[in-house]
Amino acid sequence: MKCLSRVLLSLCMLPAMLGFAATRASAADSWTGFQNGGALTRHGAPAPQTWSPDQGVSWDVALAGYGQSSPVVEADQVYVTSTAGELKEKLFVEAFDRHSGKRLWVHEAKNSSPTKNTLYVSRAAPTPVCDADGVIAFFEGGNLVALDHQGQLRWTRDLVAEFGAIASRHGLGSSLEQDETHVYVWVERDEGPYVLAVAKKSGATVWKVDGLGVTSWSSPRLVPVGEGTHLVLSGSGKIAGLDPESGKRLWTFDDITGNTTPTPIPLGDGRFLIGASVGRGETANASRAAESNGVIQIETTASGAFQASFVWRATKATSSFGSPIAYQGLAYFVNRSGVVYCLDLETGEQLYAQRSAGSIWATPVAVDDRIYLFGKDGTTTVLQSGKQFQELAVNHLWVNKSAAEPAASRGNFGGPTLYAGAIVGRQVLLRRGDRLYAIGG
Numbered sequence: 001m002k003c004l005s006r007v008l009l010s011l012c013m014l015p016a017m018l019g020f021a022a023t024r025a026s027a028a029d030s031w032t033g034f035q036n037g038g039a040l041t042r043h044g045a046p047a048p049q050t051w052s053p054d055q056g057v058s059w060d061v062a063l064a065g066y067g068q069s070s071p072v073v074e075a076d077q078v079y080v081t082s083t084a085g086e087l088k089e090k091l092f093v094e095a096f097d098r099h100s101g102k103r104l105w106v107h108e109a110k111n112s113s114p115t116k117n118t119l120y121v122s123r124a125a126p127t128p129v130c131d132a133d134g135v136i137a138f139f140e141g142g143n144l145v146a147l148d149h150q151g152q153l154r155w156t157r158d159l160v161a162e163f164g165a166i167a168s169r170h171g172l173g174s175s176l177e178q179d180e181t182h183v184y185v186w187v188e189r190d191e192g193p194y195v196l197a198v199a200k201k202s203g204a205t206v207w208k209v210d211g212l213g214v215t216s217w218s219s220p221r222l223v224p225v226g227e228g229t230h231l232v233l234s235g236s237g238k239i240a241g242l243d244p245e246s247g248k249r250l251w252t253f254d255d256i257t258g259n260t261t262p263t264p265i266p267l268g269d270g271r272f273l274i275g276a277s278v279g280r281g282e283t284a285n286a287s288r289a290a291e292s293n294g295v296i297q298i299e300t301t302a303s304g305a306f307q308a309s310f311v312w313r314a315t316k317a318t319s320s321f322g323s324p325i326a327y328q329g330l331a332y333f334v335n336r337s338g339v340v341y342c343l344d345l346e347t348g349e350q351l352y353a354q355r356s357a358g359s360i361w362a363t364p365v366a367v368d369d370r371i372y373l374f375g376k377d378g379t380t381t382v383l384q385s386g387k388q389f390q391e392l393a394v395n396h397l398w399v400n401k402s403a404a405e406p407a408a409s410r411g412n413f414g415g416p417t418l419y420a421g422a423i424v425g426r427q428v429l430l431r432r433g434d435r436l437y438a439i440g441g
Helices: 022-023 034-038 159-163
Strands: 057-062 072-073 077-084 090-097 103-110 129-131 132-139 142-147 153-158 182-187 195-200 204-211 223-226 227-236 238-242 248-255 265-266 271-274 296-299 305-313 326-327 330-334 339-344 350-355 366-368 370-374 379-384 393-396 417-422 427-432 435-441
Touching: 072 129, 072 305, 077 132, 090 132, 090 142, 103 142, 153 159, 223 265, 238 305, 248 296, 248 305, 265 326, 326 366, 366 417, 370 417, 379 417
Parallel strands: none
Antiparallel strands: 057 435, 072 077, 077 090, 090 103, 129 132, 132 142, 142 153, 182 195, 195 204, 223 227, 227 238, 238 248, 265 271, 271 296, 296 305, 326 330, 330 339, 339 350, 366 370, 370 379, 379 393, 417 427, 427 435
C-alpha cells in the first residue's frame, strides 16, 4: 500500500539512467507512473510553494470511488483509479482535464475478486502507467485493463481467473512499471507469488516467473545497469534483479531487513537508493533498521555474474511508507515520526536530522530547489533543498482533519488521508482517498 509521490528522484538528472522513463518524463507535462518511473522533470518556472483550502487551489473534484494510488498524467489528461462498494465490487478509471479539472470520462469495471471494503486492506492501491497510447491500470482484485486516451477499452485481463486467487497481508500495494513495450506486474501473494511482463500493445504475456516469496508492498523498478536495465524487486529481507526481457533472475541480495514498503530509487551506473523501516511485517529488531537504508551497487563479477552490495549504510536514518529520494547530490529519508534525514549521496554522511510536519504516506517530491513532503493528514511541508534544514512553507489542504466520513470513504488513519502527490509543469496534484486537488497550473 502506498502512494505515491514524485520525481523525487534527483537521480534522474543523469540521462544515462533514464531510458524510457526519461523519454516520457522529459516533458514537463507528463507523470507516467508511480514516482514518475524514477525520473526528474525540470521546470522553467517554479511550482507553487504556498496554498490553503481558500487560496491557491485551482480545482478539486470528488472521485467515483476511494483509492490509494497516485494520479498519472499524459497529454494534459490526469488518470486516477478507485474502487467502491461494500465488497469493492466496482472498479473505476477516471480521466480529468489537467487544467480545468473537468471529468472527461469514467471507465467502470466489475471486480473479479470482490472482498470486504475495510481500512485494513488495500483499496485501489496500485498506481497505473500511461504513455502516448493510453493508460494501463491494475487493481488488487486481479483486474488489469488498458484504455486509450478517449476511455475506449484496448484490452483487459483477469489475473485471478488465469493464475488463481490473490491473498496477501493487507492486500497488494505494488504499482505497475513500464518500458517502451512492456508493463510489469508484481503479485507478491501468500502462495505462488509471481512477476508478469505483459505486451503493452496486445495485453499478451511475454513472460511469467516466481516472485520473492516474502512480505512486500513495494513496486518493481527498472534500474539502469551498464548498457541495459534490471527489474529490481524489494521485499522483506530480500532484493532481486530480473532481466526485463526474459524474467531470468540475475542476482539476489539478502543483507537487509525492514524493506517491505519503500521502492528502490535508481541513481544511474548500477546504483539505487533503498529505504527500510521497522514494524512493516518485520521480525528483526530496530537496531538493524538504519543500516538497511542506503545506496546499493549492482556490479559484474570476474565470472560475468551480477552481484549487489551496499556502497554505504545509514547510521540513524530510516524510512516509513514513503521511499527515500535522491536530489542534487543528497539523499533524503523521512521516518515514521516525520523526522527528515539529509545525507550525502556519495558518502552517506549525515548532514542533518530535523522533525518536520509529521508522518508521510506518499514519497516526497524533489523539483526546482525544493523538497515537497506530503503529510498523511493533508499537510504539505516545503523544504529548501540543500545541506541545511530550511522550512519554506507548511500548507494545509483541508481544515477539519478529523472530518467524519462514510466508512467506505474513511482514510487509513481514521480521517481523510493524503496518499500521493505529483508535480507537472507548474501544477501540484494531490490525491486524497476520495478527492483530487490541483494547486496552481
